[in-house]
Amino acid sequence: MTKIISLFILEAVFCFTFFTVSYSDINLIQTTCKKTPFYDLCVLTLKSDPRSSTADVSGLARIVADSVKAKAIATLNQISALLKSVKDPTLEKALEGCIVSYNTIIQADIPVAIDAIEKNNPKFAVQSAADAGNEAQACENSFAEKPSNSPIFSGNKAVHDLSVVLQSIASLLL
Amino acid sequence: MVDTRPFLPVSSHAGSDPTGPSENRRKPMKLQLSILFVLLTVGFFAALLTSNNGSDNGFVKENEHGSLASPSSEKQLRPVSRGPAVGVSEKSNRLFAKDNENQLAYPWNNSMLSWQRTAFHFQPEKNWMNDPNGPLFYKGWYHFFYQYNPHAAVWGDIVWGHAVSKDLIHWLHLPLAMVADQWYDKNGVWTGSATILPDGKVVMLYTGSTTENVQVQNLAYPADHSDPLLINWVKYSGNPVLVPPPGILDKDFRDPTTAWLTSEGKWRITIGSKINKTGIALVYDTKDFINYELLDGILHAVPGTGMWECVDFFPVSKTEENGLDTSVNGPSVKHVVKASLDDDRHDYYSIGTYHEKNGTWIPDEPKIDVGIGLRYDYGIYYAAKTFYDQNKNRRVLWGWIGESDSEAADMQKGWASVQSIPRTILFDKKTGTHLLQWPVEEIESLRLKSYEFNQVKVQAGSVVPLDVGPATQLDIIAEFEIDNEALEKTTGSNVTFSCSSSGGTVERGALGPLGLLVLADDSLSEQTPVYFYIAKGSDGKLKTFFCNDQSRSSVASDVNKQIYGNLVPVLEGEKLSLRVLVDHSIVESFAQGGRTVITSRVYPTKAIYGAAKLFLFNNATEASVSASLRIWQMNSAFIRPYPNDKESQ
Numbered sequence: 001m002t003k004i005i006s007l008f009i010l011e012a013v014f015c016f017t018f019f020t021v022s023y024s025d026i027n028l029i030q031t032t033c034k035k036t037p038f039y040d041l042c043v044l045t046l047k048s049d050p051r052s053s054t055a056d057v058s059g060l061a062r063i064v065a066d067s068v069k070a071k072a073i074a075t076l077n078q079i080s081a082l083l084k085s086v087k088d089p090t091l092e093k094a095l096e097g098c099i100v101s102y103n104t105i106i107q108a109d110i111p112v113a114i115d116a117i118e119k120n121n122p123k124f125a126v127q128s129a130a131d132a133g134n135e136a137q138a139c140e141n142s143f144a145e146k147p148s149n150s151p152i153f154s155g156n157k158a159v160h161d162l163s164v165v166l167q168s169i170a171s172l173l174l
Numbered sequence: 175m176v177d178t179r180p181f182l183p184v185s186s187h188a189g190s191d192p193t194g195p196s197e198n199r200r201k202p203m204k205l206q207l208s209i210l211f212v213l214l215t216v217g218f219f220a221a222l223l224t225s226n227n228g229s230d231n232g233f234v235k236e237n238e239h240g241s242l243a244s245p246s247s248e249k250q251l252r253p254v255s256r257g258p259a260v261g262v263s264e265k266s267n268r269l270f271a272k273d274n275e276n277q278l279a280y281p282w283n284n285s286m287l288s289w290q291r292t293a294f295h296f297q298p299e300k301n302w303m304n305d306p307n308g309p310l311f312y313k314g315w316y317h318f319f320y321q322y323n324p325h326a327a328v329w330g331d332i333v334w335g336h337a338v339s340k341d342l343i344h345w346l347h348l349p350l351a352m353v354a355d356q357w358y359d360k361n362g363v364w365t366g367s368a369t370i371l372p373d374g375k376v377v378m379l380y381t382g383s384t385t386e387n388v389q390v391q392n393l394a395y396p397a398d399h400s401d402p403l404l405i406n407w408v409k410y411s412g413n414p415v416l417v418p419p420p421g422i423l424d425k426d427f428r429d430p431t432t433a434w435l436t437s438e439g440k441w442r443i444t445i446g447s448k449i450n451k452t453g454i455a456l457v458y459d460t461k462d463f464i465n466y467e468l469l470d471g472i473l474h475a476v477p478g479t480g481m482w483e484c485v486d487f488f489p490v491s492k493t494e495e496n497g498l499d500t501s502v503n504g505p506s507v508k509h510v511v512k513a514s515l516d517d518d519r520h521d522y523y524s525i526g527t528y529h530e531k532n533g534t535w536i537p538d539e540p541k542i543d544v545g546i547g548l549r550y551d552y553g554i555y556y557a558a559k560t561f562y563d564q565n566k567n568r569r570v571l572w573g574w575i576g577e578s579d580s581e582a583a584d585m586q587k588g589w590a591s592v593q594s595i596p597r598t599i600l601f602d603k604k605t606g607t608h609l610l611q612w613p614v615e616e617i618e619s620l621r622l623k624s625y626e627f628n629q630v631k632v633q634a635g636s637v638v639p640l641d642v643g644p645a646t647q648l649d650i651i652a653e654f655e656i657d658n659e660a661l662e663k664t665t666g667s668n669v670t671f672s673c674s675s676s677g678g679t680v681e682r683g684a685l686g687p688l689g690l691l692v693l694a695d696d697s698l699s700e701q702t703p704v705y706f707y708i709a710k711g712s713d714g715k716l717k718t719f720f721c722n723d724q725s726r727s728s729v730a731s732d733v734n735k736q737i738y739g740n741l742v743p744v745l746e747g748e749k750l751s752l753r754v755l756v757d758h759s760i761v762e763s764f765a766q767g768g769r770t771v772i773t774s775r776v777y778p779t780k781a782i783y784g785a786a787k788l789f790l791f792n793n794a795t796e797a798s799v800s801a802s803l804r805i806w807q808m809n810s811a812f813i814r815p816y817p818n819d820k821e822s823q
Contacts, residue, residue, distance in 0.1 A: 097280035104582040108328045115330050119361050120387050120425035123516055124329045131581045138580065138732045142280055174480055174516045 032060055036168035038161050045162065061117050061125065061169045068132060068162045069110040075155030076102040082151055091143070098139035098152070105132045105159065113166065122173035129170055133163035281730050281779045287587040289782040290759040293647050294620055294811035295575075296345050296593040298335055302327050302584075303591040305429075305484060305557035306572035307334060308368040308378050311565045313402035316342050318572070319351055320593070321365065327584045332362045334380075338403055338816070341616040342570070342596045346816040351407050358382045358390055358414045365484060366392075367559065369433040369441070369463075375399055377463050378407070379443065381428040382414065388424040390414035391445065393463050403816070412464060419456070419468050422447050429484045432561065433460070435501040437530055444473050446482030446513055453479035453513060453545055455487070457533040469533045473511065479545030480517035484557045487511055487535075488569060490525070490601040490609070497569030497599070499562045503530060508601060510609065511535055511544050514557050521550045521558045521573065523609060525601070539607060548608065551594075552673075553722060553738040553773040554578055560599060571597045571611060575760060578724075578734035578775045592760055594773055602769060605743050611768040613755060621649060621806040630801045632688065632792040637698070640805065645692070645788040646758050647808040652690065652801055654706065654750040660685060660797035666710035673721035673739030679703045684796040685710065686719075691789040692756050693727065695781040702727040702776050703791065704763045706742075706750050718744045720765040722772040733777045742770035756788075757808070 029052060033042035042064070046052040049063045079098050086092045109132040116124035136159040143150035150156065296318065297303065307319035315338040322335035336351040352363050359382030366380025378394045392413040397406035418427040426447045433441040440459045447454050455473035458466040473487065489498045489507045498507065509528035514521050524544045526537040537543045550558055551573065558573035573594040577584055584590040597611040625642045632638050642648065664684040671683075679687045689705025691698070707719040721739030742765045744750065753764040763772045778786070792799050 093280075100280065100582050100586070101580075104580070104585055108326070108581050108585055112328045112330055118387065119383055120389070121362070121383075123519060128328070128581070134580055134732060135582055138280070138582075141731055 028055075028057070029060065032057055032169060032172065033165075035172060036165045038165050041161055042165045042169075045165070057169065057172055058117055061166060061173065062114060064162060064166045064169060065110055065113050065117070065125075065129075068129075068159060068166055069106060071155065071158045071162060072102055072105045072110070072132075072136075075152055075159060076106065078152050078155055094139075094142040094150070097142045101135035101139045105135050105163075109135065109163075113170065117170065117173065120173075122170050125170035126167055126174070129163050129167035133160045133167065136160040136163065280732075282583050282586060286777075286779055286782060287583065289646075290587060290777060291589070292592055292757045292760055294343065294617070294808060294813075295595060295757050295760055296337065296813060297589065297591065298322060298337075298347065299815070300327070300589045301325065302329055302589070303335065303593075304329065304332075304574050304576070305365045306559050306574060306593060307365050307380065309559065309561040309570070309572055310368040310370060310376065311561075311563050312370070312376060312404060315340065315402055315404075316563075316565075317368075317404060318345065318593075320574075322350070324350065327588055327590045328581060332364065334363055336405075337813075341619065342614050343616045343619065344811050345813045347814065348403060348405055348816050351404075352380070352394060352409070356382070356392075356409060356413065357385045358392055359409075360385045361387055364389075365429045365557065365559075366394075367430060367432040368561070370564070376404070379415075379430040379433075379463065381430065384414075386424075389418065389427040391416035391427075391430050410464070415464055416445075416458065416466055421449065422456070426481055427456075431485060431487055432500050433463075434487075442533065444485055444487050446485035448479075448481045449475075451480055452477045453482040453515070455482060455485050455511065455513070459533075471532055471534055473533060474535045474537075474544065476543050476545045479513070479515055481515070482513035482545075483516050484514040484521075484559060485512065486558070486560055487528075488560055488562070489528075490569070490599065492601055492603065495600060496567045497562055499564070503528065508538070509535055511537075512550070512558065512560075513544050515545050519556050521556055522546070523548055523550060525607065525609070542607065549740070550609075550611065551771045551773050552720075552740045553771075554775055555594065555771075555773050568614075569599045570614065571599050573597075573773075575773055575775065579730075579777050580732040583732070583777075594762060595755060597768070597771075602767075604745055605769065608743065608769050611771050612764065613753070613762070617649070617755075620809045620811060622809050623807045625803075625805045627801065627803045627805075630790060630803075631798060632790050632801060633798045634792055634794050634796060635682075636792055637691070638790040640788045640790060640803070642788055642805050643807060644784060645786045646756060646783070647810070648692075648754070648756040648788065649806045649808050650690065650692075650752070650754040650756070650788075650803060651805075652752045652754075652803040654688065654752070655800045656685060656688075656708065656750070656797045657799070660794075661708075661710075661716065664710050664796055666712045666714050668712050669709075671707060671709045671717075671719060673707070673719055673723075673737050676707070676721070676737060678721075678723035678725045678737050679705060679791070679793050682793050682795050683707060683709065684794060685716075686794050686797075687721070687723075688792040688794055688797070688799050689752065689790075690754060691791050692754060692761055693776050693778050693781045693786050694789055695778070695785050696787060698789075700726065700728055700778045700781040701789075702761060702774070702778075704752070704754055704761065704772070705791070706752075706765070708797075716744075718742050718750065720763075720770045720772065722761070722763060722774050724774060724776065727774075727776045728778045730777060730779055734775070738772050738774060740770055740772075742766050755808075 029046045033039050036042045045067050083095050109128040113125040113128040136156045140156040302323040304321040318337050320335045321332050323331050334352040336348040337345045339345045354360050354363050362383035364381040368378050382392045393410040393415050394407050396404045397408045430445050431443050433443045436442050442459050444455045452475050454475040457469040457473050460466045489502045492506045508525050512523040522545045524537045528535045555573045560571045563570050575592050577590045595613045600610045602608040602610045686707030687705040691701045694701035703723045709717045720742040723737045725735045755762040761774050
């Protein structure tokens with residue numbers, strides 16, 4: 001009988017611990033994402049990365065930074081593909097400008113953001129993330145005839161919005 | 175995630191004897207059942223809570239860009255949004271709308287970018303720079319060290335750059351002073367300050383970021399004290415000399431100050447930090463710069479200000495027009511505490527009284543305490559640091575001026591950041607609440623041809639060109655007199671004004687905006703106004719604002735377009751006075767003798783080289799203004815590497 005009781009209590013404690021631990025890491029994702037302007041995007045991005053279950057806020061920022069880079073690389077590939085077959089000179093100029101923007105995001109903004117987060121100097125991560133968002137925006141703006149409807153609009157929007165999320169999360173580390 | 179596995183009741187015959195006395199069997203069952211019930215109830219409530227938190231109706235509309243810019247706050251209160259100020263507009267999501275028909279996304283060509291390099295502001299030949307470090311005067315040379323990335327035009331791989339000058343204006347680059355070659359600074363040779371000992375020797379304290387990313391303080395000193403160029407530096411073999419104390423996080427402990435002497439003959443330093451969101455300054459005493467004793471109390475703290483970076487602490491004379499050595503104290507002395515706030519990237523200062531015995535400091539006016547009151551500069555200006563210049567008996571201020579263009583442009587041009595022209599700092603006896611900043615007098619050695627304009631009348635709603643030849647390297651001193659009648663006749667109102675939330679110079683008031691248009695082209699399609707705006711309250715009292723409007727500074731869409739500025743106290747009998755240094759992509763503006771200062775970075779596409787012009791403007795609706803100016807063409811400072819043939823000293 002006492003054996004049963006202690007077994008029960010042990011099982012209860014075990015379940016409780018499991019429940020509080022998994023509750024709290026989802027909770028960190030939620031509380032962190034609430035402090036960004038794109039809650040759903042933030043939660044989706046974090047939850048789809050297995051590292052998020054054991055990450056602190058710094059780690060969450062790192063996951064978002066990696067995601068910005070991945071999306072930027074995908075968009076850059078799209079731009080390069082479009083450039084191969086482009087005929088319109090205005091469109092070509094816009095695409096070439098976007099190459100510059102995306103190279104900046106991939107080679108400068110994200111590496112600096114990751115470095116700054118790792119080295120505990122988050123203000124440089126905040127600034128770089130803001131710049132990444134601006135670069136994506138500049139790219140979109142350069143399609144003069146089709147604002148908000150460029151051939152790479154969804155890539156630009158994804159990179160922009162995720163950069164804003166990164167900026168918000170990095171701000172929490174200040 | 176709630177564990178919703180049901181707790182299955184253990185079968186009643188899991189025990190030993192199924193035929194045991196029913197009394198005995200019932201008690202354990204009751205206990206099990208009650209435990210089960212409690213756990214299920216808790217689980218149920220927890221499930222309720224989590225499902226509420228996880229709902230998607232919680233948050234901000236997807237379309238909202240999010241407030242990402244920090245408006246420069248005019249009020250004597252903390253700024254509202256604490257996002258970064260650089261480069262991001264606070265307007266709604268621009269991906270869905272084009273702001274302005276004339277915006278160009280990628281206008282930058284090499285001609286425009288090379289024009290941006292300054293002629294007489296300190297900057298390395300290429301790559302990234304940030305905080306000023308360890309400025310001092312030693313054996314006939316002014317020394318300047320700085321945070322530098324030797325590899326790229328963005329922050330990273332930080333080491334100490336070094337340059338020397340005889341006059342704080344003509345700089346010669348020297349080899350790197352310190353690199354990240356020890357475990358205790360492997361991840362960053364960060365900001366620090368110099369102390370000159372009574373025997374003339376120099377010690378340097380600086381922050382290192384260790385291989386484990388812990389912030390520690392290290393001691394370094396010149397390898398050869400007889401070398402006036404202080405080229406080589408030695409790091410103390412017993413570094414670090416300070417590690418984060420209990421209660422302070424590894425990442426919140428950096429930027430040690432210059433030391434000052436206590437009445438007990440010990441050296442005292444302060445280091446900024448934070449506890450939760452309260453910015454603080456820790457105090458340490460030392461006799462040898464190797465062993466330290468942390469004081470029980472702190473120098474000062476202000477809730478809600480976040481991390482205090484680059485703390486500076488120094489005395490100013492209430493009566494004399496000269497600087498004071500950092501160790502000076504006495505009845506005719508006030509002490510300034512300054513902090514760079516990590517949260518909003520602005521430098522704040524406050525004037526108060528230092529209590530030497532317990533190492534504390536109290537602000538004269540708590541309403542304008544550190545971090546919630548006055549700023550050194552209402553534009554782009556951060557990580558500032560002063561030093562006592564024993565050569566000319568003055569306190570000199572350095573400040574880091576970052577870029578406000580895109581990083582793509584920085585990468586393309588191969589460099590980022592400049593330093594402000596060094597400024598003298600004095601206590602403003604007339605207001606008693608402000609410091610006065612003014613470019614060091616040595617800058618006048620760059621003045622070439624001068625132009626004088628006397629009492630130029632600028633009617634309400636007009637622009638007057640000033641023919642001064644090329645207008646990209648200028649020193650301008652101006653005085654404005656607003657016609658008295660307009661000042662008196664204008665009806666006051668309750669409407670509050672602030673530079674940053676105003677419409678810039680297109681927003682016309684009765685008594686402003688009026689001032690100068692710098693880096694403007696003939697058609698004014700690009701222009702950078704530096705101006706005054708006088709607001710009259712319903713009580714008849716006049717308030718003067720000093721602003722710098724970047725909204726039309728360039729047709730490029732990827733540069734900062736904010737309006738910077740703040741109140742400037744204008745006392746009875748004072749005319750409106752202005753000094754502006756224009757040096758390509760940097761404009762430094764000083765109102766009322768340096769009571770309010772604004773530095774901005776400007777990146778025109780057209781108003782460059784010979785096409786850049788200067789204008790007077792008055793966009794007020796009622797007041798006319800009379801302006802008197804002296805304007806000089808400024809020479810280059812020819813900042814370059816130290817000539818090789820002289821190095822064998």
